Structure formats: structure tokens, C-alpha cells
Amino acid sequence: MSRYDTQxxxxxxxxxxxxxxxxRGQIPMFTYTDPGVYELEVERIFGRNWLFLGHVSEIPRPGSFVTRTMGEESVIVGRGDDSIVRVFLNACRHRGMRLACEDFGEVNNWRCPYHGFTYGSKGNFLGTFMGAPFERVAYPEGLDRDALHLVEARCETYKGLIFATWAKSGPSLDEFLGNSKWYLDLVVGRAEMEVVGHPERWMVPTNWRLPAENFASDAYHTATAHSFLQRLGMVKGVDFGRDGYHVDAGGGHGLGVGVHFDGHSYFPEELADEYAVNLDDGQNQTLSRLKNLHGNIFPNFTFLIPNFIEVEGRRVSGAMLRVWQPVGANKCQVWSWHFVEKNAPEWWKKLGRRMYTQTFSSSGMFDQDDTENWEMQTRSSDAALYRNEEFVLNYGMGLNMPTLEKDEFPGPGDVYDGKFSESAARTYYKVWRDQILEGHK
Structure with missing residues (x-):
């Protein structure tokens, strides 16, 4: 469907x-891979929401940068010579050529490789070393330098996480994250954190929304799709994904908090004091019982503390941040970051990296299971485009389940006892639907 095809x-x-x-828990299959739906998503979902782009530890010094994607547009995430983090459209104002063709690096300014237009680290076209080659000859009447400033997105950070949006107005990042901040803190705010290495990237033949919604809401699949854990003796039973809480945090954000009943924390004792400083009593209490945690910030930013597994006599987990970057209606590029406490003991860093690689990296055991399911779902959606009768999926799990009271669980949002529910998925699709239709009054 052309963007100009109004009908x-x-x-x-x-x-x-x-x-x-x-x-009512009704989601039609066609929405995942219909090209017209995807076009609306690019415009109304990725063009308006806060999107996760990286972590401040990836750009530690003035001049350091990484290139990322917002919707389908390449952007530069850079730290200026004033140390402020900014996000620019990765396109020269002269002919639209990409300024940064590398994945990451460190520069004093941005010089277009096509015609040589040069911009400062703040996106400015004004300064001693900024401008156009042979400018007095090529532009004897001069250039409007203010008009040539790089296109800049709104950029804000939360606990080191870098977000940006093309929306010129609207909620702040803090308002956008809402209740999810309490849970994000368990992953990214419990200590000083850092990204290990550079993010992995790989392509998956699936619609981007299927994995995003999976992490927001679906603990139910673990007993079937990931039953190998029990067969290998890595967990006690296939119901390892059930115990805990399902959280509908509002705003399309959802998560599951898995807990254990062993009476002690699985996290390193060496970091207990740092956790206590950064988390409130309720968060520390939850962290001490944490077995796993999965969630998604609308639309496509996933965070995960995988199930703790015993390795070399120690229980360990490898935290992960992930983006499901759309590359069309039925394909996405996975961006996956391994995340760890900067001051953690070496055994935790070493074994955590190993567990990340074995479980949720491009070659991870869990990812092999999940991506095959998502690929088959996407093929079903492609086929559903040609059906005469609507193929409607059932998202009714926990539809009338009561929420817990505040004294039963310390975290905010609509919290449900047990992780088997689809409440967060229903809210995810309500937000998705409302934003898709927002452009048509």
C-alpha cells in the first residue's frame, strides 16, 4: 500500500x-505481516514513541558515537564535546548522504564523504572547522548555517539507558516509562552497570511485534518451548516459568517477575551493599527472591534477567537488553546487549557472559527455540492475508483474574499472582491499536 493511497x-x-x-482478547492474525499495517506502524508507532538506542557506557568520552536505527532511519548517538548525549538523523543536509558509515567510533566532527559538508559534535554547521569545501566559490552568497543544523531527535536518559523520539512534544521519558521504572531498576539501576563489548546483531524472519509481546507477557510458553531445561537437569521441573508475578505496568509496558523460595539471594554477596544504596526496600526484597525477570517497554525494547542456572558450583545469570528492529512487515533485526555490574566480582562477569552466550545470544539455546516459533507464526500470518474469513487469535488468558493488593507485592501496576496471564499483552495491543488509529480522526 502506498503512503499516498488514502483509500x-x-x-x-x-x-x-x-x-x-x-x-476481549481478540487479535486478528493479518495485523502482523500486512504491508499496509506495517506502513502505519513505521509512521505512528516508531515515529512518535520513545525508542531505546543504547547505554551511556557505549559512548564514554566526548566525540564517541554509535549508529543505531529509529524506525527505518539511521541515527547517530553521540557524546558532544560538551559531554551531552545527542541523537541526530544520520544524513547530511546537503544531499542526504550518511555521515557515519561505521557502527561506532570517536570523532571531532562529522564530515560527509560525498561533498565534504562538515558538522560539529553538537550537530552545528557553524564553527572554525565546519562548513562546505570551496564555500566562497561554490556559494558566493553564503549559506544559511542555522538551517543546515543536523536533524535532531529529542533525547533523554534513564539510569544510563539512552532513548530518543521524533515527537517534538508529548510525554517526557520519565512519564512514558511510568510504572515500568520500578522494575527496570532491578535490571539496570541496581548498581553501576556497563555493556560488555558491542551488541550482537542478526536477522530473524519474523514480525517485530511477536518477540516484543512475548517478553512483555508470555511465561506460559516456557513449559513447552523450553522444556529442554528440565530434561538437561538445569531446572527442577517444566513449570519453572510459573512461580512469580505477571505485571501490566500500563502504557503498553509489561513484564513477568519470577521468584524462588530458597530463602537467600542468587546475586553476588559482594554487591549487596551497592544494591541497598540504589534500590528501595521493596525492590531489594524482590531482588533477593528473583529467579528471572522478563519485560518489554513499548514498542520494542526488551530486558531480561534469565533463569539462574548452576555453573561451576555457582548460580549465575546473564542480563540482556534487546531491541526488535523492524526491517519490513515479516523480518526484523535483533540487537542484543549483554549487561553486567561494573563492580561485580570476576567470577560473576565471566560466568554471566558464558550464560548469556549459551542461552540468549545469537547461538543461544532459548533463542533457537523462540525464533523458530516466531518464524512459523509469521508464515501463518503471511498465509492469513489471503483468507476470506478473518483468523482471530485468542488472548484471553487471565481475562477476569483479580489483581493483587499493594501489601501482597511491593511493585506498582496491575500485578497478578502467578506468571500465566495475557493481561500485559492485551494492554500492549490496546496501546498499539489506539496509536495506529490516532492518525485517523
Whole structure:
């Protein structure tokens, strides 16, 4: 569907309005891979929401940068010579050529490889070393330097996480994250954290929304898709994903908090004092019982503390941050960061890296299971595009389940006892539907 095909776009919006009913747990299969739906997502989901781009430890010094993607647009995430983190569209204002063709690096300024237009680390086209080659000859009447400033996104950070949005107004990052901050702190705010190495990237033939929603809401699949853990003796039973809490944090953000009943924390004792300083009593209490934690910030930013597994006589987990970057309606690029406490003991860092690689990296055991499921779902969605009758999926698990009271669990949001629920998925799709239809009043 062309972006100029008004009638076709209206038909897609009408179909979504009639068939996407998350309040009753009804999600039609066509929405995952319909090209018209994807076009609306690029514009109305990725063009307006806060999107995760990286961690401040990846750009530690003035001039350091990484290149990332917002929607389908390449962006530069850089630390200016004033140490402020900024995000720019990775395109020269002269002819649109990419300024940074590398994945990461460190520079004093940005020089376009096509015609040589040069910009400062703040995106400015004004300064001693900024400008255009042979400028007095090529532009005898001069250039409007203010108008040539790089296109800049709104950029904010939370606990070292870098987010940006193309929306010129709207909620702050803090408002956008809402209740999810309490849970994010367990992953990224419990200590001074750092990214290990550079993010892995690989392609998966799946719609981006399937894995995002999986991490937001779905602990139910673990007993079947990941039953190998029990067969290998790595967990006591296939129901390892059930014990804990399902959390609908609002705003499309969802997560699951898995807990154990062993009476002691699985995290390193050496870091207990740092945790106590950075977390409140309720968060520390939850961390001490934590067996696993999975979640997703709308639309496509996933965080994970995988199930603790015994290695070399120690229980260990390897924390992960992930983005499901769309590359079309039925393909996405996975960006995966391994994350660890900067002041952690070496055994925790070493074994954590090993566990990340074995479980949730590009070659990880869990990822092999999950990506095959997502690929087959995507193929089903592709086939559903040609059905005469709507193929509607059932998202009704826990539809009438009561929420816990505050004294039963310290975290915010709508919290449910046990991780088997689809409440967060229903809210995810309600936010998705409402944003998709927002452009059609």
C-alpha cells in the first residue's frame, strides 16, 4: 500500500478498528505481516514513541558515537564535546548522504564523504572547522548555517539507558516509562552497570511485534518451548516459568517477575551493599527472591534477567537488553546487549557472559527455540492475508483474574499472582491499536 493511497489506508484502519479487540482478547492474525499495517506502524508507532538506542557506557568520552536505527532511519548517538548525549538523523543536509558509515567510533566532527559538508559534535554547521569545501566559490552568497543544523531527535536518559523520539512534544521519558521504572531498576539501576563489548546483531524472519509481546507477557510458553531445561537437569521441573508475578505496568509496558523460595539471594554477596544504596526496600526484597525477570517497554525494547542456572558450583545469570528492529512487515533485526555490574566480582562477569552466550545470544539455546516459533507464526500470518474469513487469535488468558493488593507485592501496576496471564499483552495491543488509529480522526 502506498503512503499516498488514502483509500487503502482508510480500509486498513477500518479493518483494525473492527477486528482488533484486545479488551476481549481478540487479535486478528493479518495485523502482523500486512504491508499496509506495517506502513502505519513505521509512521505512528516508531515515529512518535520513545525508542531505546543504547547505554551511556557505549559512548564514554566526548566525540564517541554509535549508529543505531529509529524506525527505518539511521541515527547517530553521540557524546558532544560538551559531554551531552545527542541523537541526530544520520544524513547530511546537503544531499542526504550518511555521515557515519561505521557502527561506532570517536570523532571531532562529522564530515560527509560525498561533498565534504562538515558538522560539529553538537550537530552545528557553524564553527572554525565546519562548513562546505570551496564555500566562497561554490556559494558566493553564503549559506544559511542555522538551517543546515543536523536533524535532531529529542533525547533523554534513564539510569544510563539512552532513548530518543521524533515527537517534538508529548510525554517526557520519565512519564512514558511510568510504572515500568520500578522494575527496570532491578535490571539496570541496581548498581553501576556497563555493556560488555558491542551488541550482537542478526536477522530473524519474523514480525517485530511477536518477540516484543512475548517478553512483555508470555511465561506460559516456557513449559513447552523450553522444556529442554528440565530434561538437561538445569531446572527442577517444566513449570519453572510459573512461580512469580505477571505485571501490566500500563502504557503498553509489561513484564513477568519470577521468584524462588530458597530463602537467600542468587546475586553476588559482594554487591549487596551497592544494591541497598540504589534500590528501595521493596525492590531489594524482590531482588533477593528473583529467579528471572522478563519485560518489554513499548514498542520494542526488551530486558531480561534469565533463569539462574548452576555453573561451576555457582548460580549465575546473564542480563540482556534487546531491541526488535523492524526491517519490513515479516523480518526484523535483533540487537542484543549483554549487561553486567561494573563492580561485580570476576567470577560473576565471566560466568554471566558464558550464560548469556549459551542461552540468549545469537547461538543461544532459548533463542533457537523462540525464533523458530516466531518464524512459523509469521508464515501463518503471511498465509492469513489471503483468507476470506478473518483468523482471530485468542488472548484471553487471565481475562477476569483479580489483581493483587499493594501489601501482597511491593511493585506498582496491575500485578497478578502467578506468571500465566495475557493481561500485559492485551494492554500492549490496546496501546498499539489506539496509536495506529490516532492518525485517523
Amino acid at each position: 487503502g489506508r482508510a480500509e486498513i484502519e477500518s479493518r483494525i478498528r473492527k477486528t482488533v479487540v484486545p479488551e
